[in-house]
Amino acid sequence: MKDLNRRSFLKKVGTGALTATALQGCTPENIKKASKVIGEMTYRTHPTRGDKVSLLGYGCMRWPLLEKPAADGNVIDQEMVNELIDYAMDHGVNYYDTSPVYIQGWSEKSTGIALKRHPRDKYYIATKLSNFSNYSRENSLAMYYKSFKDLQTDYIDYYLLHSIGGGGMKAFNDRYVNNGILDFLLEEREAGRIRNLGFSFHGAVEVYDEVLAMHDKVNWDFVQIQLNYVDWKHASGNNVNADYLYGELQKKNIPSIIMEPLLGGRLSGLPEHLVRKLKEKEPEQSVASWAFRFAGSPEGVLTVLSGMTYMEHLQDNLKTYSPLMTLSDDEKDFLEETAQLMLKYPTIPCNDCQYCMPCPYGLDIAGILLHYNRCINDGNIPKSSQDENYKKARQAFLVGYDRSIPKLRQASYCTGCDKCNPLCPQGIDIPKELHMIDDFVEMLKQEKAF
Numbered sequence: 201m202k203d204l205n206r207r208s209f210l211k212k213v214g215t216g217a218l219t220a221t222a223l224q225g226c227t228p229e230n231i232k233k234a235s236k237v238i239g240e241m242t243y244r245t246h247p248t249r250g251d252k253v254s255l256l257g258y259g260c261m262r263w264p265l266l267e268k269p270a271a272d273g274n275v276i277d278q279e280m281v282n283e284l285i286d287y288a289m290d291h292g293v294n295y296y297d298t299s300p301v302y303i304q305g306w307s308e309k310s311t312g313i314a315l316k317r318h319p320r321d322k323y324y325i326a327t328k329l330s331n332f333s334n335y336s337r338e339n340s341l342a343m344y345y346k347s348f349k350d351l352q353t354d355y356i357d358y359y360l361l362h363s364i365g366g367g368g369m370k371a372f373n374d375r376y377v378n379n380g381i382l383d384f385l386l387e388e389r390e391a392g393r394i395r396n397l398g399f400s401f402h403g404a405v406e407v408y409d410e411v412l413a414m415h416d417k418v419n420w421d422f423v424q425i426q427l428n429y430v431d432w433k434h435a436s437g438n439n440v441n442a443d444y445l446y447g448e449l450q451k452k453n454i455p456s457i458i459m460e461p462l463l464g465g466r467l468s469g470l471p472e473h474l475v476r477k478l479k480e481k482e483p484e485q486s487v488a489s490w491a492f493r494f495a496g497s498p499e500g501v502l503t504v505l506s507g508m509t510y511m512e513h514l515q516d517n518l519k520t521y522s523p524l525m526t527l528s529d530d531e532k533d534f535l536e537e538t539a540q541l542m543l544k545y546p547t548i549p550c551n552d553c554q555y556c557m558p559c560p561y562g563l564d565i566a567g568i569l570l571h572y573n574r575c576i577n578d579g580n581i582p583k584s585s586q587d588e589n590y591k592k593a594r595q596a597f598l599v600g601y602d603r604s605i606p607k608l609r610q611a612s613y614c615t616g617c618d619k620c621n622p623l624c625p626q627g628i629d630i631p632k633e634l635h636m637i638d639d640f641v642e643m644l645k646q647e648k649a650f
């Protein structure tokens with residue numbers, strides 16, 4: 201204990217374990233006990249390839265950041281990434297999902313450094329061809345080869361065509377077919393440099409059906425879909441209901457990899473009355489654990505990705521999947537009721553993926569939308585000046601807005617240039633929502649009734 205400073209102690213143990221140990225006295229034995237409250241990780245086996253994959257997969261798009269970038273420009277706190285990955289490995293997590301575009305392009309490098317310290321046959325690396333703005337063959341090939349270099353590997357276990365669907369079949373054909381890249385990737389799989397080839401999907405059902413129909417020719421090894429207890433039957437924006445996406449994969453015996461199990465954090469930050477409802481049913485379980493149990497319960501799910509920035513999140517998810525307690529039919533009904541109640545709160549379906557960034561005018565798009573959502577969940581969006589908590593809600597909204605978003609990055613600076621809209625996988629009409637929020641802010645400032 202005395203060799204650990206406070207920061208590394210917090211990083212190693214996590215605040216969840218600390219809370220548990222605080223009451224019992226902070227001895228090394230108690231810390232060990234707190235981190236051993238979990239059993240064996242649940243694994244799923246790839247139906248055709250035989251890979252044994254941990255049900256919890258590490259999404260590497262939300263690594264902890266440094267206060268100031270390092271000398272090489274890397275913005276990620278490598279020391280903390282190493283500790284999180286070591287802890288995840290120790291507790292059975294063997295799937296790590298990154299992309300050349302995550303965290304301003306630094307995720308692959310940091311993930312590669314941390315993984316390289318472990319035997320290569322102990323984990324699976326997933327990364328993507330994230331050629332969103334330049335579809336040329338040269339650019340796509342350069343991106344592909346850079347992934348190998350940054351990840352310090354000579355093969356990639358799971359390689360994805362990133363976020364297909366947006367822009368319809370035309371964009372799909374331009375990104376992968378007309379430039380010969382799909383043929384190239386099939387040859388790379390043949391040569392063993394790609395072990396499994398698949399795609400992640402956000403978009404119109406017609407694109408999904410058409411790309412899936414290519415299975416006879418391409419033999420997709422897996423597909424990454426958005427699945428959670430709201431999207432199962434009530435997908436919003438341009439997303440497709442997850443029960444359809446999953447069902448189609450099952451018909452073809454293609455395993456599903458799950459993204460957005462928490463619907464961009466909205467299922468862990470539920471409104472207070474829904475939190476109470478979940479806690480009444482399972483007082484010991486976190487709110488997030490319900491969403492993870494839902495996402496992990498279908499048998500055709502190979503792994504569920506979670507972007508765990510803090511040790512506390514990692515420990516909570518490990519607890520949920522070590523082992524998974526599959527949801528009963530009653531529990532599924534209960535979550536469907538919760539989803540319906542949640543839908544009464546019209547939050548904006550932003551999951552903070554940051555694909556719309558940077559905005560040429562400097563707006564913090566995700567920050568603004570997430571602040572609005574938080575205020576909806578906390579009941580701080582007054583409908584009229586007659587609302588009984590109008591004064592408190594108005595102050596909470598305005599003060600929180602100024603604190604979390606610098607003035608020059610607020611919604612009032614949106615010019616409506618529309619550069620962001622085609623990049624949003626959730627199909628949000630970003631300038632429209634920003635203008636709505638700006639009007640709302642102006643009304644609050646003028647203390648007008650809404």
Ligand code: SF4
Nearest residue numbers: 559614615617618620
């Ligand atoms: S529409 Fe608004 S938010 Fe989007 S890129 Fe243009 S200025 Fe930025």
Ligand code: SF4
Nearest residue numbers: 550551553554556624
């Ligand atoms: S607005 Fe869309 S693209 Fe931007 S962070 Fe939110 S979900 Fe991602």
